[in-house]
Amino acid sequence: MEIYNFIKDSVLNLKPYQLIEIEPDSNLLKLDANESNYTLNKSLKRKYADFIKETLINLYPDSGNKKLIKLLENFYNTKSVNFMFGNGSDELISIILSSLKKDITVNIPYPSFSMYEIIAKYNDLKVNNINLLEDFFELPQYILEQNAVSGLYAANSADKKNIKSQKNIYFFSYPNNPTGNHFSYDILMSLLENKNNIIVIDEAYLFFSDKESFIKYLHKYENLIVLKTFSKIGLAGLRFGMLFAGDKLINEFKKIKLPYNINSLTLASIEFFLNNYEFFEKNIKKTVIQRDKLFVKLKKLSFIEIYKSDANFIFFKLINKNMKPDFDDFLKKNNIVIRNFTGRFENFYRITIGLLSENDKIIEYFKEFGLNIKINNNNI
Numbered sequence: 001m002e003i004y005n006f007i008k009d010s011v012l013n014l015k016p017y018q019l020i021e022i023e024p025d026s027n028l029l030k031l032d033a034n035e036s037n038y039t040l041n042k043s044l045k046r047k048y049a050d051f052i053k054e055t056l057i058n059l060y061p062d063s064g065n066k067k068l069i070k071l072l073e074n075f076y077n078t079k080s081v082n083f084m085f086g087n088g089s090d091e092l093i094s095i096i097l098s099s100l101k102k103d104i105t106v107n108i109p110y111p112s113f114s115m116y117e118i119i120a121k122y123n124d125l126k127v128n129n130i131n132l133l134e135d136f137f138e139l140p141q142y143i144l145e146q147n148a149v150s151g152l153y154a155a156n157s158a159d160k161k162n163i164k165s166q167k168n169i170y171f172f173s174y175p176n177n178p179t180g181n182h183f184s185y186d187i188l189m190s191l192l193e194n195k196n197n198i199i200v201i202d203e204a205y206l207f208f209s210d211k212e213s214f215i216k217y218l219h220k221y222e223n224l225i226v227l228k229t230f231s232k233i234g235l236a237g238l239r240f241g242m243l244f245a246g247d248k249l250i251n252e253f254k255k256i257k258l259p260y261n262i263n264s265l266t267l268a269s270i271e272f273f274l275n276n277y278e279f280f281e282k283n284i285k286k287t288v289i290q291r292d293k294l295f296v297k298l299k300k301l302s303f304i305e306i307y308k309s310d311a312n313f314i315f316f317k318l319i320n321k322n323m324k325p326d327f328d329d330f331l332k333k334n335n336i337v338i339r340n341f342t343g344r345f346e347n348f349y350r351i352t353i354g355l356l357s358e359n360d361k362i363i364e365y366f367k368e369f370g371l372n373i374k375i376n377n378n379n380i
Contacts (some may be wrong), residue, residue, distance in 0.1 A: 010124045017118060029361055031352040032339045034177070034205075034313050036234040038283040038355070044276060051272045052265065061264040068267060071274040072242070076228070082218055082244055084254060085262045089204060089227045089241035090115055093171075095253050096200065096225065096243075097123045100169065107170045109139065111178055111345055113202065116171040137179035137307070139187050169198040174214070175205050178339065178350040180309030182211055192221050198249075202227040205311035207284050208291070215244050222246040232312055233280050235273060238266045287312050291353045297363050303370050313339075313352045321347040323373070330369050336362070 086092035
């Protein structure tokens, strides 16, 4: 029996999302996954344990929990008819892409969150990567002027007609993962004005930014989808995401959402944490302060180029790609886990903002690597 004959080509050709498997180690410096390293204090842990113990796990979960719904309506200043829950944002991305016709083109900036492309491909959708401009990872202006599918400019009336009829969906991480910047507001709004486009704004990292949410535009644009999550501010283990959209899109997405997709413990936990949000708000502010301090310190290092970030991570590259083997060996030797990349961005890295002590260790280690480079160069 040839089991692969049962699997469609779009799945066989995929590379799975790469999770870094690591052995538990108290000396490990793990700053790769954009999680929050702030844990609950003892007082909040006790309160949480007392609250969660009342959850009934013998019954199916109640996603219509009125207390939770009211808390989320107030938190996001949006009516519940305009949002739905997902088992992390990944499930919601899957719901969006599973609902699309096969002639819709999925447009994704490169680099960005890899799950957009993975999910699009296993749904047999055409993917168009938009290469970000090199200097500051901004969207190229040409995406407003050309057919994002063919890459050809509209040279004549026939081309222009094809462009106008082409249906597209765009995924924008805002701020972008892994580069940390916000894309041009004017470009995003121009794309949103085109009724042949659906625009998905993934605001997973907006907590660490001073930009406003696109949720305020839901009443105006029926082709707008906004994704939210609490994973980056300390609740990654709960796997809770939210999708916001107008009535028409929400109603279609609900048709293919699996029943009881959020477990009872997660729903109860989100209710508890919304009632204790001030704790997380303090940690968000701490993360932003630590990010800006780490940026200043990393900028002083001569062997890397650093990029400004509005998220809970910093993106940087080695100024000399020949350093990469030595740098990777250095990271492994010192039990440092940060995110690396392949292809065009193989000499780039993304480092999650950790606790003060973790950030200080990173600076110490990186200074040591920089010193080793100078010594080796002097010996040549």
